[in-house]
Amino acid sequence: MKKFYFFLILFLPISLFAQTTVKVVDRDSQEPIPGVAIKGIGFKGQITDDKGIAQIDFAQSIKLDFSHVAYQKKSEDIIPNQENIVLLSPLTNDLSTVTVTAFESDRPLLQQAGSVSRVLESELYRFSETSIVNAFNTKAGIRVEERAPASYRISIRGSSLRSPFGVRNVKVYWNGIPFTSPDGTTPLNLLDLSNIQQTEIVKGPASSIYGAGNGGVISFQSKTQIDENRISTDLNVGDFGLVRYRFGIDQQIGEGGISASYVHQKSDGYREHSAVDRKVFQLAAHMKPSKKQKLSTQILYSDLKYEIPGALNATQLEEDPRQARPGSVNQNSSIAQKSLYGTLSHTYTFSDKLENQTALYVNTTEFENPFILDYKKETAFSYGGRTKFTRNDKIGRFPIRIIAGGEYQYGKTLAQNFGNRNGQADTVRFSDDLVTTQAFLFQQFELEWSNKFLMTLAFSENFSRYDINRTIDASANEPASNQRKFDPIIVPRIALAYQINDKSGIHGSISSGFSPPSIAEVRTNEGSINLDLEAEKGVNYELGYRGTHGIFNVDIVGFYFKLDQTITTFANEQGVVLFRNAGNTNQRGIEAQVDYALWRNPQTLIHDLKFSHAFTGHYFEFADFSSRGNDFSGNQLTGVAPNTLVNQIDLRAKLGFYLNFTHQYVDKLPLNDANTVYQDAYNLVSSRVGWRSTFAGNWDAEVYFGVDNLLNESYSLGNDLNAFANRFYQPAPLRNYYGGVKLGYSF
The missing domain is CATH 2.40.170.20 (TonB-dependent receptor, beta-barrel domain)
Known part of the structure; x- marks a missing residue:
């Protein structure tokens, strides 16, 4: 009996902190992804090796975040004592996997009957990070003008004709609240890029669900x-x-x-x-x-x-x-x-x-x-x-x-x-x-x-x-x-x-x-x-x-x-x-x-x-x-x-x-x-x-x-x-x- 307790105590740390394998692969090609950063609360971060593998010691299920420069960030529950396969989606997604909230309806883009453009956070950071101008101007049908630094004018399908200055005829929301003022103008220059993670743009009139505004x-x-x-x-x-x-x-x-x-x-x-x-x-x-x-x-x-x-x-x-x-x-x-x-x-x-x-x-x-x-x-x-x-x-x-x-x-x-x-x-x-x-x-x-x-x-x-x-x-x-x-x-x-x-x-x-x-x-x-x-x-x-x-x-x-x-x-x-x-x-x-x-x-x-x-x-x-x-x-x-x-x-x-x-x-x-x-x-x-x-x-x-x-x-x-x-x-x-x-x- 004493020997039993001796071995129990000896192997107790191993049972509490068993080493678990996490393998990160490309969702489409199933190829392993090296260099993926793995983070979590109270967890010392790790990076996957050339085979897309990281060895992690923990005692119970834990939620970890996986991020890579070429893939979408993902959070996933990892289970101890087994191999965990994590699938990361490339930043370039096929349209069948994209979900948007346009017209107040969370549906895949293929089910949305309207012109919708997305500006992802990664697209905002392709440029100097001082304004939204360059990122928005990469989208078809959208034109943001900056007549002077911080003086914006937005045109969606030519809607800036009546805007000698300021943003008009376009309805803007920020985190679900109307950011467009009651008088129809929008102080867009108040926002910094750090206040924006992602953006959806509805092109053309959407008054049936968003009120006044012909531009979008x-x-x-x-x-x-x-x-x-x-x-x-x-x-x-x-x-x-x-x-x-x-x-x-x-x-x-x-x-x-x-x-x-x-x-x-x-x-x-x-x-x-x-x-x-x-x-x-x-x-x-x-x-x-x-x-x-x-x-x-x-x-x-x-x-x-x-x-x-x-x-x-x-x-x-x-x-x-x-x-x-x-x-x-x-x-x-x-x-x-x-x-x-x-x-x-x-x-x-x-x-x-x-x-x-x-x-x-x-x-x-x-x-x-x-x-x-x-x-x-x-x-x-x-x-x-x-x-x-x-x-x-x-x-x-x-x-x-x-x-x-x-x-x-x-x-x-x-x-x-x-x-x-x-x-x-x-x-x-x-x-x-x-x-x-x-x-x-x-x-x-x-x-x-x-x-x-x-x-x-x-x-x-x-x-x-x-x-x-x-x-x-x-x-x-x-x-x-x-x-x-x-x-x-x-x-x-x-x-x-x-x-x-x-x-x-x-x-x-x-x-x-x-x-x-x-x-x-x-x-x-x-x-x-x-x-x-x-x-x-x-x-x-x-x-x-x-x-x-x-x-x-x-x-x-x-x-x-x-x-x-x-x-x-x-x-x-x-x-x-x-x-x-x-x-x-x-x-x-x-x-x-x-x-x-x-x-x-x-x-x-x-x-x-x-x-x-x-x-x-x-x-x-x-x-x-x-x-x-x-x-x-x-x-x-x-x-x-x-x-x-x-x-x-x-x-x-x-x-x-x-x-x-x-x-x-x-x-x-x-x-x-x-x-x-x-x-x-x-x-x-x-x-x-x-x-x-x-x-x-x-x-x-x-x-x-x-x-x-x-x-x-x-x-x-x-x-x-x-x-x-x-x-x-x-x-x-x-x-x-x-x-x-x-x-x-x-x-």
Whole structure:
């Protein structure tokens, strides 16, 4: 008996901490993957060897994270005392495995009857990491312009015509909350890339479920799952005084956790008077109070300041493209904006058939904008939320899904316009109390006629109202209250998706959209209030194909969008931008995205070699538009390039080295409604090389170097349309360089 106890004690450590084999292989080829980082809470990290194997000592099942530069990160439960096979999916997935949440319906992409593009976190980090511009511009049908650092304009299918500045006519969500303000504008420049993990973009009108906006919908998602304890930091430097640094920490708590990050980015800018300084802090907590509930709350604070150099005419552009518009420096043309968001989202699963998701937010903003012609100050407060019920059931033998919910936003703003005396606010010209209310209800019915054929019927009822109470008016006009209440608008959508086989499918849809004018379009900077400005309304017809054929992924769509009461811009004699309805426009287009992995073998020096191509053909024209005695009918739509082409090469090699190469061609485009002035076509080339790896178990690091505008092209990344005094051009930087380093530790 004593001998028995002796041997029991002797072998007890072996039984408690038996060595377990973990083998990591490619999901498609079944080839072993060397260099996979394996991490876990309370676990000393390891890296797989040349045979894709790691030996791990532990006593009971443990959840571990597996990551590799060429594969999607994966978490998996590992069981002791046996060989565990872990399958990693390549970053290039076939479309049959991709699931998206577009149109509030979590379904595979092949079952989505609509144009949806995804921007993955890895795609955001193919470039300099200072903005979303380059990554978004690699997608067909999408155009992000940066007229000056931090001054964004987004065009989805040519929707930026009415956006001389800012983001309009596109609905934006961040972690399920409406990030677009109640007045229809979106402060996209408040977000840093660290606040975004992945993005879905719905192209074309999606008002049946997302409310106002003819351009489309952008849904940003930040990190929502804390699966490790981690500290990380980044540093990025570049030409024109660019410095960006970030600190972040993640702490897992039970099945949730908290995370915090701080980012500070500043630069002097390529042009005179184009400096930017942005500080962003985000604090998030994710919890799971019970098996049926998920709860997330976030605080986002952004302090942004940037200078506005202004547009140049052709003579000024030729003399010195780096100069500011005369008057911009003396008048300190710039924007200072401080904004605080608080959000709360809750998911409750009533049963396997019924679920509710609700998100609420509150926001306060201080905004100050000295400009050449005036000086604007605003203090805004808004709140709102969105709720959605989803029920999965059957009618007879046919599966159905019913989605119903609503969204409400309220905003109140004290807006004051002053004279501008050498960059300082002078006498008040006019002051308004602005109240904006936007609300809509939405319903969607999905019916699976078979496991290959899905039909979707949806519609929304939309309500909007503006109240403009003028309390001060220094002109001859008496202060007055103005109100504009838009008639309730019902917006329908019908969509069909048919899977030809497991790897391909076709889809078609007819959808309506509408977009009321924003307060910035109704209440202009010279003091006029244009209550006669009508909402844009349109109908979109769309037909597309998606499929995976061997190594090729193909996504192609054709559309025709008939838009009525199109809102366009013009300038008065003082150069103030005003707005008008421009009759009808016909917007025909084709968008195609193709990617393929020419080579993938984790056992060779080159792990994988991927090519991507995106073509956009937007053939838009004014169908019926006359202004000031001029007939522009038949002219090309202002500010829209007929053809763009993007080519990308991504190479990942052994030991963590990588190369990204991007070429972008943009066709010439008209800068005024008369089509008498054009921006020339141009080619942009950029590249980034780097090394990314995990070492010593728990450490990971990356070093990178990149160049933008390698060909040293002269171009404008965003022009002023229908510009007063022919000031159309906002010159973008010539060839410039950047580099950075990242370091992280998991514990």
